[in-house]
Structures are given as structure tokens and as C-alpha cells.
Amino acid sequence: MICHIKVYILIFFSFICTVNAQQIARENTLFTAGHASAFIGGLYDAFYTYKDLKLKGDFGLGAPDQLDGEILILKGKIYQTQSSGKTFEVDPNGSTPFSVVNFFKTDRVLKVTKTLHKNQLYAYLDSVLTNKNAIYAIHIYGEFDLIRTRAFPKVTQKPYTPLAEMLSLQHFFNFERINGDLVGYYIPAFMEGENISGYHFHFLSVDKQHGGHIIELLTNRITIEIDQLSNFNVALPQTTAFKNFDFKKDRTEEVKKVENGKAN
């Protein structure tokens, strides 16, 4: 009996040690399933399961299979906001064509009580995140006077249209005086292509009923948590569509349009 207990205790500690070692290795790494340029160019078919994505991070953002809205990952839960506005936790057996995640570990906390528009917030972040060649995961939560988000509708007909040509199909949502979380990243310019450089945030209301890709905002009282990352890891789609994708086209302007949700 005592012998069995010994065995279980040793297995338990062996397991804990393994989990810890893996956890430390995974921290500080930005994981990307897919390639941003290919996704924006029309590769909306999912290839990476949410179940596997959870093994790569507990925080992040992305897109659902066949576009069908926007994805946000917070505290290990994955939420989808469809173009109807409907927001819900995804089926872990579902999958994504493009997502960016990390295991969030707060390095630094900032409190902001000024009202800041999106560009003012980004200018403030710029003044704080001084290493322009670093990757920062950024979690912002609190009260917002305004949140404006968008979500793309599901695409069904192939060949899919590049994202920058689908802006007229976006659905927009306006929320006044709302509490919630912004989940996003600062990505350095040298990662443009495989990722989307600059700032990029998705939103989830505190009641988990609303979300989407951030188009505009006005802060009221927020907390900003920063996690600086030193590695990035990319899982490339092993699909015929990716194999045949033309990377020669410069999509810098397309990315800008998609990020801002407008054609100019």
C-alpha cells in the first residue's frame, strides 16, 4: 500500500516537473497558425484545430474557418464573434485558418484613466513600448466609453475573394459605456507578411456576449498588461492552396485596408 502511494507520488512529481519545463519553454513565444499574407490573400479554409491552438497559448486572436467572423482567445477560452454579432465559445474540434497566440505572463502593468481614442492609445503604447524590434502581447481591460468593432461574414463560394476586396461585406457594431477586454499584439515591421505589423486588437465584452475586430475605441478607465516575447513560431498550412499561393504580390496596402476596415 505504502509502496503504491510512493509510486503515485513520484509519477505525480515527474508529471509536474515535465509540465513546468514545457510551460517555461512555451512562455515568451508568439505562436502563429498560418501565414497572414496567405490568409489575407484568400486562404480562409481552416487547417489548425482549436484544441491544438490551446496547447500553444491561452491568449490571442484569429479568424474562424471560412472567415465567419473573428476569434479572440482569453484565459484559455476561445470565443467567436460572427457577423450577426453572436458571440460564443467555439467547439474545440473546430479549426482556424489563421490565429496568433501566446501564454500570457504579465511583465508590466499600466493604468490609464484618460479618455483616449484608438490612435491616442496607440501613441501612448508607442511611448511606453520603446523597443520597436520587439514583440509585445497586450491585454487591456476596463471601462470603455466607446467600442466599434467589425466582423466578416462567412465565405462559401470558391475561389475566395481577397480580404481587402470584401470590406463592403463587413458588419459593424457600436457599443457605448461597455466593460470588456482588448486582446492583441504589437508586431515589429520585420515580421510583416507572416504576421500583421503594428497594433492589432480584438474585443470581448465582460459578459462574453459581444466582440469583434477593433475599428475605433474611446477609453475611460483601463488597465494595460504587457508581455514582451522573444521568440516566434509559425506553423505553415500543409495544404494545396498554400503550396500554390503566390507570395510575390505585395499586400502591404491590402493589410492596411483590412486592419482599418476601410478602403483608404
Place this chain on the structure above:
Amino acid sequence: MICHIKVYILIFFSFICTVNAQQIARENTLFTAGHASAFIGGLYDAFYTYKDLKLKGDFGLGAPDQLDGEILILKGKIYQTQSSGKTFEVDPNGSTPFSVVNFFKTDRVLKVTKTLHKNQLYAYLDSVLTNKNAIYAIHIYGEFDLIRTRAFPKVTQKPYTPLAEMLSLQHFFNFERINGDLVGYYIPAFMEGENISGYHFHFLSVDKQHGGHIIELLTNRITIEIDQLSNFNVALPQTTAFKNFDFKKDRTEEVKKVENGKAN
């Protein structure tokens, strides 16, 4: 006594399972310590130990601290070829400013008995490696009628000169009828910047006495082993030099010059 044996057996299997799971996860991943553009731009100071590099791959190539020649990794051993031609196994406590490695697992084997110059060999590889958006690790070994390599001398004076401006300092080595290994990669165009796109090989003679970056070659009887990779992982230097590095400059032409070992 039997109880103790049980405990050891269970710990042993727990350990084996963990190692296996980690091994599978690491396969199919190209690991890069550093950033090619930054390295070619003059960031020759090492930041990643060889000891840690061995945990990321048993096959690959790179550069030593302060340039000081060329690095090749084969079957878990790391070799340095200095500009004097001297070739030796590195001290695991040493470190690298830029290296690319993977755990090599052969997917496909090809035998070539024709004499091919470098460009003919690359054209042959092009005909075989049909996925231009894939990463391939390539191990070529056998007999060569000619091998021409180069190695850069150690840099000592800061600020360091960009690599493309140091071509006159290269040392070249010619070997006729030599047996050995070519270790290298095909990197897709969309990874240019963080890596060096196209083909890139380093050489090690079978007696481990000669090496360097491949400039020209003529095959006699070779075996080609291919390992297709689906992920890439980049460890960014957490240094002031990297923080301050200007990524805006387009270094495409510089990279070409450095790869070919000549200014035009």
C-alpha cells in the same frame, strides 16, 4: 525491493514518453537563432549558446561569434571552419549570432551519379522539390570532383562592417576529389529577411578537417536526403544592437552578394 524496481520502471517510462513527445514536436521545425537581415547588416556578436542550439537541432549551419569563419552542424556535432581553413568541433559553451538548425529525419532519398555544377545541382533540386512554399532541409554526401568554399575572418573592430562590404576579406579553399557532406536548406521566398531564401549549403570533409560556405562544386557520386519541414521558430536576440537595428533598409541585393561570395 520489488517496490523500488516498480518505481524506477515507472519513472523510466514516464521519462521516455516525455522525451518522445518532445522529440516529435521538435521534428518538422526549422529553428533559427537570430535574424538573417540583422546578421548580414553587421550584428556578428553571438547571443545563443551552442549548448542551447543542440537542443533545437542536430543538423544545420550558421556563423561563429564575431564571424570568425563558418559553422556546420551534423549528427549533433558542431564544427567551425576559420578563415585559416582550420576546422574543429566548437566548445559547447561558445555561442552564435546566427544559426539555422533542425532535427533531421529523412523523408526521401535520391542518388545522383551525374557530374553537376552548383547551378545544375540546384536546378535538379528545383525539379524534385516542387513545393516552392515549403522549407526543405537537405543533406548531400558522397564524392565531389570539386568543392570551393569560403570563410570570413574574425571581426574585432566596432562598429562592424555589413557583410556585403567584407567580401574582399573572404578566404577561399579549393578541394579536388574530396568526400564529405553538404548541409543546407531550401528556404521559401516569403521567409527572406528572417532567413536567407533559396539554397544555402556549408561543407564538411569526411575527415572533418575542411569546411566552409559553398561557393562552387562539381558532384561525382552523391546521395541526397530530404527532410520537408512545416514549422519555423525564431529566437530573436535580446540585445541593444538588435533593438537599435534598422530593418528599413532593403538588403536583398546584399544577401545575394554574400551568398555567392562576389560583388556582382
